[in-house]
Every structure is written in structure tokens, then in C-alpha cells.
Amino acid sequence: MGGRWSIDGWKCKINWSRTYLPTDSGGLGIQNLEKFVRALRLRWLWHEWRSPVKAWVGSGTPCDDIDKLLFAAATSITVGDGTKVSFWDSGWLQGRRLKDVAPLVYAASKKKTSTLQQTSLSDKWMQDLDPPENTGWSIELIDQLIEVWSAVQNLHLIEHEEDKITWKLTSHGEYTMTSAYKAQLLGTTATNFNNLIWKPWAPHKCKTFAWLIIQNRVWTSDRLATRGWPNGSICPLCRHPQETAIHLLAECRYNRWIWGAIAEWTACEQLNPSLWHQASTVSECWEATTNTKDAPKKALRTLTLLVAWEIWNERNCRTFQQKELSMGSLLAKIKEEAKSWSLAGARDLGSCLSF
Numbered sequence: 001m002g003g004r005w006s007i008d009g010w011k012c013k014i015n016w017s018r019t020y021l022p023t024d025s026g027g028l029g030i031q032n033l034e035k036f037v038r039a040l041r042l043r044w045l046w047h048e049w050r051s052p053v054k055a056w057v058g059s060g061t062p063c064d065d066i067d068k069l070l071f072a073a074a075t076s077i078t079v080g081d082g083t084k085v086s087f088w089d090s091g092w093l094q095g096r097r098l099k100d101v102a103p104l105v106y107a108a109s110k111k112k113t114s115t116l117q118q119t120s121l122s123d124k125w126m127q128d129l130d131p132p133e134n135t136g137w138s139i140e141l142i143d144q145l146i147e148v149w150s151a152v153q154n155l156h157l158i159e160h161e162e163d164k165i166t167w168k169l170t171s172h173g174e175y176t177m178t179s180a181y182k183a184q185l186l187g188t189t190a191t192n193f194n195n196l197i198w199k200p201w202a203p204h205k206c207k208t209f210a211w212l213i214i215q216n217r218v219w220t221s222d223r224l225a226t227r228g229w230p231n232g233s234i235c236p237l238c239r240h241p242q243e244t245a246i247h248l249l250a251e252c253r254y255n256r257w258i259w260g261a262i263a264e265w266t267a268c269e270q271l272n273p274s275l276w277h278q279a280s281t282v283s284e285c286w287e288a289t290t291n292t293k294d295a296p297k298k299a300l301r302t303l304t305l306l307v308a309w310e311i312w313n314e315r316n317c318r319t320f321q322q323k324e325l326s327m328g329s330l331l332a333k334i335k336e337e338a339k340s341w342s343l344a345g346a347r348d349l350g351s352c353l354s355f
Contacts, residue, residue, distance in 0.1 A: 023198045025188040028211065032184075038067055039180035045071045046175040049084060049165045072097050074169050074183055080161035082117035087125060092116060093151050101151075102144035108132065116163075120152055196290055200301035201346040206309040213308065214283050216245045236318035237311070248311060250276070250285040254327060255311050261331050262307065266353060268295050298348035306341060306349075310334050 020035075021027025044061040045068065047054060063071070072091035079085055085092050088099040088106055099106040106112065111119075111128045119125035125148070131137055169179035197210045212218050221243035224231035235243040237254035249255060256273040263271035270292045279285035286308075290301045314330055317323045325333065342350025 021188055022185060024190060024194045025185070026191040026193055026215075028208075035181055035184045038070070038184065039177050041067050042071050042074070042180045043175065043177065046165075046167070052084070068097075069100075070180070070183065074167060074180065076166045076168050078164040078166070079116065079155065080158050080163045082120060082155075082157045082163065083115055084163040084165075085116040087114050087116050087119040088112050090116070098148060098151065102148045104138070104141045105129070105144045105148050108141070116155070117157060120155060120157065123149075123152065125152065192287065196286060196301060197305070200298060200305060201341070201349070202302055202305040202309075206305045209309055209312060210286075210305055213245050213249070213312070214286055216282055218245055218312070220245050220248065232319060236315055245282045246279065246285060248315065249282055249308060250279055252311075257327050258307065258311065258331055258334070261327075262303070262334070265331075265335070266295075266303075268292065270295060271300075296348060296352050299346075299352045302341065302346050302349045303338065306338055307334060310337065 018026065019028050019030055020032040021029075023029045041061075041063050044063055048057055048061060051057070068089060072095070075091065076095065077085060077090055077092045079092055088109070089097060089112075091097050093101060099112075108129045108131045109125065110130050114125070114128070119128070126145075131141065166173040167175045167179070169183055170176055193211065193214070196214070197207050202210075209218070216223075221231040221233050221235075225233070232243070234241055235247060235252055237248070238252045240247060240252065250273075259271055259273050263269055269275070271289070276285075277288060279288060286304065290297065290304050292300060310330060310333060314325055317325075338346075338349060338353060342353070
């Protein structure tokens with residue numbers, strides 16, 4: 001899964017933007033440190049509101065404007081007396097910051113740190129304006145002035161009532177780092193990888209391999225050939241003229257014989273490749289196999305991980321070590337490995353197989 005470093009030009013073999021995604025969005029669930037640190041920085045803005053007695057309050061925070069935008073989107077402000085609400089930086093106007101609603105007015109303001117209470121008294125915010133000399137009172141600036149004026153006129157401060165803030169991303173209304181981190185991942189496409197790969201019992205190396213091959217990211221001959229790299233061209237298992245990921249898992253005669261024998265072993269006729277529907281991608285093939293009707297899904301998903309892993313290992317042994325196992329020998333190896341997996345923790349697998 002390739003990417004590219006932006007600084008030194010070296011080719012990076014990992015697509016970090018994909019890898020950082022949660023497992024239910026097709027990633028590996030590796031933490032994105034940039035988003036993690038941003039989520040932590042929001043704690044400063046939260047405590048600035050909720051703990052004004054802290055010694056550092058009033059001296060500024062290490063948060064940039066993106067942090068403040070995220071904070072404004074993740075919080076809901078109930079205006080009381082306006083002593084805590086920032087006139088320009090807080091999202092008090094229907095969840096929006098006034099600096100975003102009227103950027104020209106904000107740029108013309110000489111006092112950008114005033115509270116809502118300070119600026120709304122006697123329309124002091126208007127007295128603080130210093131329009132730029134080069135543009136003057138443009139039509140756009142006047143339109144924004146009217147919008148700000150209208151917002152202030154519709155504002156009603158409640159004396160002696162404290163301003164309140166609520167964190168919208170949790171049920172209890174309090175900030176959490178986890179919710180702030182997840183908020184930055186909203187909009188990612190959901191996948192069924194959790195059910196197919198990550199929830200079934202299997203060694204992690206097998207799951208990582210499944211994650212790669214489902215996305216056609218293993219180095220089969222077709223992908224090597226497209227890059228002009230040395231490759232064996234044919235499938236080392238059945239001597240088919242073109243080795244692809246979908247061929248290895250769905251079309252290869254060697255693999256189909258293995259699955260036919262497993263169908264007989266598990267007494268699940270639906271696993272027989274002769275009953276499979278033709279799939280165009282590994283993902284389609286994998287999902288069809290693991291959702292076979294009348295078969296225990298948890299056990300079948302673990303078994304699919306095991307068979308795919310052993311098929312890949314046999315392919316690699318033939319490619320790099322020139323060693324081969326017969327179909328019967330590989331089937332015996334899979335049965336033995338299934339027994340080991342069931343003893344190690346794959347209880348669903350062990351309960352539906354006879355050893």
C-alpha cells in the first residue's frame with residue numbers, strides 16, 4: 001500500500017492515511033499521532049472553560065485555529081451572563097464562531113479577546129473597529145456588520161447566571177480524549193473487516209495477511225509484473241499462466257481441492273467450490289465464503305483465515321524454497337493447525353470440527 005514521503009522523496013511502502021483508520025473503516029487501527037495530539041490539546045480549551053481558577057488560564061493555550069474550530073464544533077454553549085464566552089472565538093451563535101461568520105469585521109476589530117459581556121455593553125464591539133485603509137467600508141464589510149449587529153441585538157444576557165458548555169460527543173456532556181480523537185475520523189467509509197478479519201480468533205499475523213490480501217495488496221505475480229519486477233508469472237500451485245490474488249483464493253485448482261476436502265471434513269456441502277458463485281474481487285470471494293448459509297459464522301471465519309494463510313505459506317515455499325506439499329499433506333497440516341488453534345483459544349472452531 002504505497003505512499004510517498006513529502007520531504008526527501010523516498011518511496012514509502014505504507015499508505016499511512018489508510019493504515020491509521022479504525023479497523024471498522026478498513027484500517028489497522030494504528031493511532032494517528034497528529035490527531036491524538038490534537039485531541040489532547042482540546043483539553044486545554046475545555047479546562048479554560050470549566051476550570052478558570054487554574055494558574056495558566058488567561059495566558060493563552062498551545063491550540064491552533066484548527067483545534068479551536070474542532071472545539072467549537074464539538075461543544076454547545078448556553079449563554080448566561082457572558083463573562084466566560086469569547087465574543088469572537090466561542091461558538092455562541094448557533095454553534096458558529098462570530099469570527100467565521102464575519103471575518104472582515106473580525107479583522108477590523110482592535111480587541112479580539114473580549115468576552116461577550118464586555119463587547120455587548122453599549123455596542124462596544126463597534127467602537128473597537130478600525131477598518132483597513134486600503135479597502136475601507138466595502139459592501140461585504142457592511143453586510144457582515146449588519147449580521148453581527150443583528151446577532152448582538154438578539155442576544156439576551158442573564159445576570160448572575162454562569163455560562164455553560166456541553167461536550168456534544170459524549171452522553172454525559174463531558175470532554176474525553178477518545179471522543180475528540182474519534183470526531184476527527186467522522187466521515188470515513190465503514191467496512192465489514194471487523195467481522196471478517198479482526199473479531200474471529202486467529203494469530204495476528206494471519207489477520208494482517210488477510211487485511212492485505214482482501215485489498216489485493218500482496219505481492220502476487222501480476223502486481224510484480226506491473227512494476228517491472230522479477231516474478232514467476234505462473235501460479236506455483238497449479239501452474240496457471242497468471243497468478244493473481246483472486247486466482248489463489250478462488251480459482252486455483254489446488255485451493256479448490258483443499259476447500260472441497262474441507263467441505264467433506266466439516267460436513268458442510270455449501271463450502272464445496274463447485275457451489276461457489278463467481279467473484280471478481282478477493283473481498284467478494286472472502287465475504288461469500290465466510291457467510292456460507294447454514295455454517296457457524298465465527299468458526300467459518302476463523303477457518304477461512306487459517307486456510308488462506310496456509311495456502312499463502314505453501315505458495316511462498318514453492319516460490320522461494322522450491323519445496324512442495326501434496327494436496328493431501330497440506331490438508332493434513334491444516335487439520336493439525338486447526339486443532340492447535342482450537343486449543344489456543346479458537347473455541348468456536350474446535351466445537352464444530354472433529355479431530
